[in-house]
Amino acid sequence: MGRGLSLSFDLDGTLTDLAFVDGVWNEGLPALVADSFGIGREEAVRLCMDAYRSEGDASIKWYQLHHWLDHFGLGHVDGEDLISGFIPRIRAFDDGLRAVRSLRDLGYPLVLFSNAPRQFLDKEVEHCGLEAFFDRTISLPDDWGTVKSHADAFVRLSELMGTRVVHVGDHVRFDYEVPRSAGLLAYHLWRGRGPRLEDSLTSLDHFVDRIVRAQSQS
Numbered sequence: 001m002g003r004g005l006s007l008s009f010d011l012d013g014t015l016t017d018l019a020f021v022d023g024v025w026n027e028g029l030p031a032l033v034a035d036s037f038g039i040g041r042e043e044a045v046r047l048c049m050d051a052y053r054s055e056g057d058a059s060i061k062w063y064q065l066h067h068w069l070d071h072f073g074l075g076h077v078d079g080e081d082l083i084s085g086f087i088p089r090i091r092a093f094d095d096g097l098r099a100v101r102s103l104r105d106l107g108y109p110l111v112l113f114s115n116a117p118r119q120f121l122d123k124e125v126e127h128c129g130l131e132a133f134f135d136r137t138i139s140l141p142d143d144w145g146t147v148k149s150h151a152d153a154f155v156r157l158s159e160l161m162g163t164r165v166v167h168v169g170d171h172v173r174f175d176y177e178v179p180r181s182a183g184l185l186a187y188h189l190w191r192g193r194g195p196r197l198e199d200s201l202t203s204l205d206h207f208v209d210r211i212v213r214a215q216s217q218s
Contacts, residue, residue: 006161007103007211008179009134010169011114014189014204015096016124021116023086024065025052032082033072048072057174058149063115063141083119092128093191099204100133103211112137113157113167115147115174136160148174154182168207172197 012021026045034044051071052062061067065079104110110133114121118139125131138157140146146153148171158165168187169175172195179186187207190200201207 004163005211005215006109006111006163006165008111008113008157008165008167008184009096009100010167010171010175010189011112011116011121011124013170013191014168014175015092015100015112015130016128017091017093019089019091020086020124021120023089024083024120028082028086029065029068029072032074032077036072036074057115058147060141060145060147063117063147065117065119079119083123087123087127090124090127092130093204095204097128099208100130102208104133106212108211109135109161109163111135111157111161111165113140113148114138115140118142148178151178151182154179154184158182158184166211168201168204170194 009015012018025048030041030044030048033039033048034041037044039047051068055062065082069075069077069079100110112121112125112130112134114137116124116139121137121139125137131137138144140148140153144153144156148154154165154167164185166185166187167175167179168189170189170191172188176186176188176197187210188197188200189204189207190196190202201210
């Protein structure tokens with residue numbers, strides 16, 4: 001059934017919840033900043049959040065742990081040690097696992113298309129057993145030197161897959177507006193945080209239904 005159509009999934013907030021990555025950025029790094037600067041944890045959190053907002057999530061630097069360690073004078077810290085403390089928080093959404101399993105069984109080529117650097121992405125994929133379902137896993141910052149704020153990334157994805165591509169993810173701009181501007185069909189997944197669109201999906205089960213229904217009518 002999957003002939004002529006490839007399916008692209010975001011990772012964080014789409015297939016996996018945010019407890020792992022939020023732990024690193026909102027707890028782990030601020031704790032290091034607090035210790036290094038001799039300030040309280042709340043002040044360190046504010047300092048980090050202000051820095052993140054100033055950079056903005058359209059920038060590749062926003063996703064790079066080594067950039068932030070250097071930014072805060074913590075270049076001597078091993079990022080792997082920081083990340084490893086939060087690995088137990090990695091969790092896949094049940095509907096995400098059902099979706100990739102069902103779509104894989106139906107013969108669709110699947111690609112994981114994420115702004116997460118490899119040092120995050122690979123741990124999540126391994127911990128959740130996602131590698132069995134995907135033909136490709138792409139870390140845009142590390143593999144392509146870009147992020148999903150650029151429509152060219154989705155154009156390149158379409159060329160790579162050699163088929164029509166449908167993308168799904170939880171970020172309105174990066175997973176819905178940008179891929180659509182590049183000519184892809186895209187679905188926004190709303191998981192109870194951030195803006196919700198009129199046509200947002202609330203479960204990846206609904207994404208499977210949309211794909212199967214569209215293919216049966218084509």
